[in-house]
Amino acid sequence: MVKKQNFKKFYLGxxxxxxxxxxxxxxxxxxxxxxxxFIEDDSDSENNSLYNQLNYFKKKENQQEAILFFRLLAQLSxxxxxxxxxxxxxxxxxxxxxxxxxQTFSNFTQFKIFKKSKLxxxxxxxxxxxxxxxxxxxxxxxxxxxxxxKYHHFFYPExxxxxxxxxxxxxxxxxxxxxxxxxxxxxxxxxxxSFLCNLIRNDLIVDFISLYSRNVLILQSTxxxxxxxxxxxxxxxxxxxxxxxxxxxSVQIIRFLLLNNIQFQPQDWLFAIHSNxxxxxxxxxxxxxxxxYGTFNVCFDEAIKCHHNEIAxxxxx
Numbered sequence: 001m002v003k004k005q006n007f008k009k010f011y012l013g014x015x016x017x018x019x020x021x022x023x024x025x026x027x028x029x030x031x032x033x034x035x036x037x038f039i040e041d042d043s044d045s046e047n048n049s050l051y052n053q054l055n056y057f058k059k060k061e062n063q064q065e066a067i068l069f070f071r072l073l074a075q076l077s078x079x080x081x082x083x084x085x086x087x088x089x090x091x092x093x094x095x096x097x098x099x100x101x102x103q104t105f106s107n108f109t110q111f112k113i114f115k116k117s118k119l120x121x122x123x124x125x126x127x128x129x130x131x132x133x134x135x136x137x138x139x140x141x142x143x144x145x146x147x148x149x150k151y152h153h154f155f156y157p158e159x160x161x162x163x164x165x166x167x168x169x170x171x172x173x174x175x176x177x178x179x180x181x182x183x184x185x186x187x188x189x190x191x192x193x194s195f196l197c198n199l200i201r202n203d204l205i206v207d208f209i210s211l212y213s214r215n216v217l218i219l220q221s222t223x224x225x226x227x228x229x230x231x232x233x234x235x236x237x238x239x240x241x242x243x244x245x246x247x248x249x250s251v252q253i254i255r256f257l258l259l260n261n262i263q264f265q266p267q268d269w270l271f272a273i274h275s276n277x278x279x280x281x282x283x284x285x286x287x288x289x290x291x292x293y294g295t296f297n298v299c300f301d302e303a304i305k306c307h308h309n310e311i312a313x314x315x316x317x
Contacts, residue, residue, distance in 0.1 A: 029317065031057075039076065039089040054093070059098050066104065067113055070097075074117040079306045080231040081249075081276035087119060087190075094123055102129045111139050114205060118154050118230050119190050125158055137162045149236045150227055154187060190230035197223060199240065203250035212260075219262050233274055241266060249271065249275030254283065264289040269299050276308045 034050040036115045057069065068115045077090050094101075101110060101124070114120045137159045152159060155269035156171050156181060163171070176302065191201065196217065199208050211217040222238045229235050236246065245253045246268045252273035258264075264284060269291050270279045291299050296315050303312035 009279050024281070035072075036309070039080070039086060040083060041089075042083050042085050043073045044085065051096070054096055057309075058097065062221065063104060065099075070113045072102075074114050074120055075305075076307060077117040077120055078230070081274060081306070081308065082231075091123055094120065094129075095127070098127060098129050107131050108135055108139070111136055115139070115143060115253070118151070118254050119188075122155070122187065125155070132158045132162075134162050140236065142285070147236075153227055155232070157184065186228045192223065192226040192229060192234075193225070196241075197226075197244065200245050200253055201248045201254050203248070204251040205256060206280055208253050211257065219257060219260055222283075231274075239271075240265075246271035246280065247274050249277030249280050251277070251283070254280065258287070266290050266292045270302050273299060273302045273308060274306055275312055276306070276311065278314075281311060281314065 001264070010046075020057060031050075031053050032054060035055055038050045043297060051310045055080075057065070073090065073093065077087070080086070099310065106111065107130050111121065114124065116135065121130070125132055132155075137152070140155055140159065143149075144151040153171050157261070158174060160168060191197065196211070198204075199211070208217070214217065219241060222240055223244045225234075225236050225238055231247070239247075241262070242254065242257050242262050245257065249272070269284060272284055301310055303315060
């Protein structure tokens with residue numbers, strides 16, 4: 001009888017744990033859905049449900065939960081498609097947590113959490129949440145070496161005082177931007193500064209065709225990597241015009257390229273997934289473009305990484 005009572009107690013305890021687990025998952029899903037809805041909304045409206053949850057989250061003072069959330073925010077800032085108000089929404093959330101971040105995490109920990117997002121690191125520095133010191137500069141230089149990018153060049157105005165004169169000269173040669181105000185302006189945009197890239201991003205087909213008709217533009221040419229680029233999928237990559245157009249979902253320019261015998265390639269699926277543009281996905285299907293390596297598994301993984309859930313569901317279905 002005692003054994004039966006003990007088993008019943010254990011069984012009920014396990015049921016209680018499972019119910020709490022599902023309750024936790026439902027809370028997280030609701031929070032995640034509100035977060036995506038907020039950052040994907042082009043309007044200036046606020047999401048009261050999200051801010052209520054953020055406020056509750058901040059009061060819980062669970063550092064591990066906070067780290068997971070901030071890493072999610074960094075990943076979204078790097079890989080999710082950027083609508084016009086995208087970074088404004090990210091900055092609003094960071095501003096909401098500014099005091100909490102500064103009081104809870106050291107400069108070193110802040111950098112470790114947000115290091116993959118240069119724009120978030122820049123925001124933290126500009127708002128005196130993260131203080132640049134020799135240790136932070138070393139972390140930035142180490143990341144440049146590790147990723148084979150000019151990561152620390154991006155923060156040149158903030159780290160200049162900690163650099164040796166030969167390093168300063170080298171960076172200034174590579175930046176090739178004499179006007180620091182212009183450097184800072186381009187850095188805040190966080191995208192390739194070339195005129196051609198601006199046309200493609202905004203799908204300005206008339207100006208694009210004008211360049212081509214004047215023989216200024218060769219459709220088979222490639223996009224030169226930019227120091228100002230902060231989309232992680234594009235950093236330090238020399239890519240085709242078609243790939244760049246697919247990344248930003250520039251459908252008019254893509255149709256023009258197709259009419260001029262620039263064909264889709266399998267890897268264009270991955271660039272198109274970053275655009276979060278359903279029309280472009282259907283264009284790829286209509287043109288019978290095979291996915292990379294002959295499988296949509298890699299496309300599904302890329303959609304998950306970007307948090308483009310509708311595309312992920314579409315691929316899965």
